[in-house]
Amino acid sequence: MYIVPEREIGALMTRTSAFDAVEKVFAAMASGEAYNFPVIREAIGHEDALYGFKGGFDRAGLSLGLKAGGYWPNNLAKHGEINHQSTVFLFDPDTGKVAAMVGGNLLTALRTAAASSVSIAHLARKDAKVMGMVGAGHQATFQLRAALEQRDFTKVIGWNYHPEMLPNIEKVANEAGLPFEAVPLDGMREADVIVSITSAFAPSLMAAHVSPGTHLACMGTDTKGKQEVDAALLAVATVFTDEIAQSVSIGEAQHAIAQNLMTEADIHQIGAVINGTHPGRKSADEITLFDGTGVGLQDLAVAAAVVDLAIEKGIAIKVDV
Structure with a gap:
């Protein structure tokens, strides 16, 4: 078995590599070559933590395994550790033997950002100029860096529940040579692309805050009850997702479906756009x-x-199990 510690991930995984890996697996999911196992996610009754497992099998890439981890909201204050903690375990699909254990904290941030940037690459208007951010926490910085690589943006605007956190994303915008403006939520009408990345249980971005032609990547809702955007917004949008079963159960679509504003049949896999079996955006006003x-x-x-990179560079630690 190989071990790739968390400390080595930053030198191995680039945003481009994460984008390519996520794009390929979305395509494999849409073609039926890859599938996810049911998610286990539990409040463990200790330190207010949520803990769970996500796994699956990709026949195209021959990846089999799971990620174990969750959210410990007191970590930063009590221990100086980030609140999200996870580890990925890979298994040999031919034998079932454990093949690798990989630090999952930075990887989770990179793959989440890669997912939204894949959606921007395939669904945003080609002439998109103004990038909007709803959320300014740790993950928002990863989201913004990845998003800015997908179009020739000229400006970044942002809103956050806690305005004092907005300098986090302003710094990223400035590093990219772009001006940044803090705006109220109705100021998001200026944005051509919006990424929402909050942990809210009530919507902040409403349908009236979004202009025709906008592409939205809603990345914060991954649990029953969470909600970032107005359910009515899904009713007027063409909705895509990573996995339909999760979208309707723990994603943004759970609320629109509960309110009879849409059905499961109205949701499309992003992988179908990647594969060319769905046309994606059909008009500039959509x-x-x-x-x-x-x-x-x-x-x-x-x-x-x-x-693979760690083995190639001699960084991976090999152990017998």
């Missing part, structure tokens, strides 16, 4: 929305790529 719920296959794809 609102497109990607409901990024986060699937185990994303984690396996980026972890497998990291293991």
